[in-house]
Amino acid sequence: xxxDYRASGRPRSKGQRQFRxxxxxxxxxxxxxxxxxxxxxxxAAVLGFIAYGYSRGQTQMLTMAxxxxxxxxxxxxxxxxxxxxxxxxxxxxLGILGGIAVMVLSLGLTGIIxxxxxxxxxxxxxxxxxxxxxxxxxVDGRLRRGDELQDxxxxxxxxVNSLRSAQEQEVEQLEAAIAQAREAGTPEPTLRxxxxxxxxxxxxxx
Numbered sequence: 001x002x003x004d005y006r007a008s009g010r011p012r013s014k015g016q017r018q019f020r021x022x023x024x025x026x027x028x029x030x031x032x033x034x035x036x037x038x039x040x041x042x043x044a045a046v047l048g049f050i051a052y053g054y055s056r057g058q059t060q061m062l063t064m065a066x067x068x069x070x071x072x073x074x075x076x077x078x079x080x081x082x083x084x085x086x087x088x089x090x091x092x093x094l095g096i097l098g099g100i101a102v103m104v105l106s107l108g109l110t111g112i113i114x115x116x117x118x119x120x121x122x123x124x125x126x127x128x129x130x131x132x133x134x135x136x137x138x139v140d141g142r143l144r145r146g147d148e149l150q151d152x153x154x155x156x157x158x159x160v161n162s163l164r165s166a167q168e169q170e171v172e173q174l175e176a177a178i179a180q181a182r183e184a185g186t187p188e189p190t191l192r193x194x195x196x197x198x199x200x201x202x203x204x205x206x
Contacts, residue, residue, distance in 0.1 A: 012159040022112050025119045033111035037104050044103060046095035055092045059085050121149040126154060135204045167201055174198045 023029055063085040121143050128139060137159045143150060178194050 012094075024116065024123045029112055029115040029119060032115050033108055037107050040107055041100060041104060042102045048100065052093055052096060053091075056089050061090050066202050073178075117146060120144075121147045121153060125149070125153060128156070129158075130142045132163075133159060136206075137167060137204050138206075164205060167204060171201050171205070174201070182195045196202060 005105065063081055122143070124143070131138070137160055139160050143153050175198065178191060178198065181194065182191060
């Protein structure tokens with residue numbers, strides 16, 4: 001099941017929600033998929049044109065051979081053989097166009113899924129970096145199995161955990177310093193300022 005990397009908003013239908021989840025970065029994903037599909041269409045069109053030309057040549061040869069079997073060829077028989085040849089050529093070109101269409105659809109869907117496995121983790125890490133920037137030293141959630149950037153995410157998680165451990169130690173040291181300052185008769189305004197700093201540091205750990 002696809003993880004929802006986006007922030008929740010208005011209720012959406014299940015199909016619409018899942019499709020949008022795959023297009024986390026439409027500009028990048030559609031650009032990448034369009035490049036791959038475009039190159040594939042050009043190559044397939046060239047090969048299809050060559051195949052159609054060869055097939056048409058074979059059809060013409062078979063048509064001529066079939067006509068040669070008749071000593072006297074009336075107009076009705078001629079038109080019938082001609083129409084059969086045209087139907088054979090149409091079947092070939094329709095098969096080529098259908099194959100290209102199936103290839104485009106398959107590559108498009110595959111490209112969106114593949115880029116989603118890269119864009120999804122990047123989107124989540126960008127959001128988590130915003131949390132750290134705002135002073136929240138916590139990594140919530142994990143990447144899905146099969147996502148890219150697993151090593152980068154683990155390195156980021158280790159960094160945040162290291163910063164969190166260091167801040168926890170600093171909070172403990174500050175607690176001890178405030179207690180000593182209170183015992184030493186430090187004025188209340190100074191103690192309150194120290195306590196405000198301690199509270200802000202605690203908020204980053206929540």
